Amino acid sequence: MANALRLQNATLKISAGLPNQFPGDPIPGVAFSGRSNVGKSSLINVLLGRKSLARVSSAPGKTITVNFYSVDGGLFLIDLPGYGFAKRPPEDRARWSALTDGFFTNNKNLDRVCLVLQLIDLKVGPTQDDLMMLDYLTKTGLPFAVVATKADKLNKTDTAKAMESLKNNPALAAARDIIPFSALNGTGKNEVWAAVCSACNVRVQ
Numbered sequence: 001m002a003n004a005l006r007l008q009n010a011t012l013k014i015s016a017g018l019p020n021q022f023p024g025d026p027i028p029g030v031a032f033s034g035r036s037n038v039g040k041s042s043l044i045n046v047l048l049g050r051k052s053l054a055r056v057s058s059a060p061g062k063t064i065t066v067n068f069y070s071v072d073g074g075l076f077l078i079d080l081p082g083y084g085f086a087k088r089p090p091e092d093r094a095r096w097s098a099l100t101d102g103f104f105t106n107n108k109n110l111d112r113v114c115l116v117l118q119l120i121d122l123k124v125g126p127t128q129d130d131l132m133m134l135d136y137l138t139k140t141g142l143p144f145a146v147v148a149t150k151a152d153k154l155n156k157t158d159t160a161k162a163m164e165s166l167k168n169n170p171a172l173a174a175a176r177d178i179i180p181f182s183a184l185n186g187t188g189k190n191e192v193w194a195a196v197c198s199a200c201n202v203r204v205q
Helices: 040-048 090-105 128-140 156-167 189-200
Strands: 003-005 010-016 029-033 066-071 076-079 113-121 144-149 178-180 202-204
Touching (some): 029 189, 040 076, 040 113, 040 189, 066 090, 113 189, 144 156, 144 189, 156 178, 178 189, 189 202
Parallel strands (some): 003 202, 029 076, 113 144, 144 178
Antiparallel strands (some): 010 066, 066 076
C-alpha cells in the first residue's frame, strides 16, 4: 500500500556541498535536474504549497549544493544545482560538475532515486546542455519525466506547438511523461505529483 505523506510536513533536510554529505535515509527520492533559472525551486515550492521553502535565486548558479527536501520523512525532493551558467568562473563550473556527477556516480543511495524530473523551458526548448543530460539519463536507464516549465509564457496555440515539438524530439523518447507546467498558475502540478507518486509508490495529502 502506498505510503501517505503530509505535504505540510516538509523541511529542508540538508544542503550538501560534497557527495559524502548526501543523507542515507532509506526512503525514495525524486531528483530535479535542469539549467539555471529553468524553475526548479519554483516547481518544488508549488508542489509543496510553500512560497519560499526552496530558495529562488536571482543569480543563476549562485549556490552550488544538492538540496534535499524531506516530505513527511517518507520522500526526498532533491534539487540538483543548475547547469549552463556561462557567467560562472571555471572553478565554480568544475565544482558543479564534480557535485552533480557525484550524485549520479558516487551516490550509494542512487538506487533509491525512483525518478528524475528533467526541467526544460517550454518557450526555449531543449538546450545543448539539456540534450546532454537527456542523453545521459537515457543511456543509464534512469527513469525520468520531462517538466516543460514557464508554460504561461506561451499562448494556447504556441503551447500546443512547443509540446508537439518536445514529444517528437528523439532525445525525449525515453521520457515517462512530458508535462507542461506553470509556477504562476499551477498548471501541471497535479500531473507532476501523479508521476512522482506512481514512480515512488507514495501518495500525498
